[in-house]
Amino acid sequence: MKKPRPHAPPATPAAAFDFNEAARKAAKDHRELQRSTAFIDARTNSWVARDALIEKLIDEDEMDTIESVVKSAKRLKTSFSQAVNIGKNKDAHAIVFHPDKNPLFASTKGLIDDAGSFDHETGHVLAPDFHFTLGENAADGYAMLRHIQRFGTDKPETDYCGWKRALAFALTGISSHLTTFTVDKIVLDSKSADFMSLTPKQTAAIAKDYARAHTPDDKALKKLQAAFATVKGGKPDEKTFSEIARITLAANPNSDVFKLGHRILAKPLAEKTVIFNGKKISLKGKDWADIQAKLQRKLALKHPN
DSSP, rough: OOOOOOOOOOOOOOOOHHHHHHHHHHHOOOOHHHHHHEEEETTEEEEOOOOOHHHHHHHHTTTTHHHHHHHHHHHHHHOOEEEEEESTTTTEEEEEEEOOOOSSSSSSHHHHHHHHHHHHHHHHHHHEEEEEEEEHHHHHHHHHHHHHHHHOOOOGGHHHHHHHHHHHHHOOOTTTTTOHHHHHHHHHHHHSSEEEEEEEOHHHHHHHHHHHOOOOOOOOHHHHEEEEEEETTTOSSSSHHHHHHHHHHHHHSSSSHHHHHHHHHHHHHHSSSSTTTTTEEEOOHHHHHHHHHHHHHHHTTSSOO
């Protein structure tokens, strides 16, 4: 891959995510990123990186690796954080951004979801020693804190990530991206904590603290996988949600199973329509009103923390 040519960034509509601005701010806020991270917009091959870092990547023959990641980002329509070697056992990172095919941080594509994707990958680089589920929790925790700092707490999208991560876990059985407990705790605490005045360094550190405190351990994850096993492979439709309701109502109200199941059900029960990967979900009618009432009664039995 040849050295990228600098060029003027494309004009950015007022309501769109400005990749170049976000990359420059992230590098300014976090000195370690300025030294060792290349930010790449996969759509335009626009780079925000020091020339010295680009030269090291070329010298270490890492440009082909980065080019491969950029191609994957374009093909899969998603973003990546990729570690690369810059010599003498030193690692650098490439944050490759692309608007997500299936939004995670908002129900529809656009500014909030793009900013969340960018912040998620940045969060990975800021927590290089956090891996697997813990790493995803640190990344989503950082993205949620940055969401609050960017947009405040009154956006309806604020609780979308936790809901979608929970439902995706139930439908796939894959636990690596189960970050619901972490991001929901951040949202809850934002009602009383002042996340707006955190420095960038504090934001990154607190994201890791939340991840350590609220990422389920392997034993807890296996219990959740077993509890929702009958949902695995299902579609996001009324039949699947009925099974999730059965599992949730059968669970101990103080268990993670009840907490996660209730989290999945509460949003579509409370809102007219929710969207999961472009599919509209609506739980209406007397049967669902009865389920909602049963959930509320069971929730009242929960012991206070």
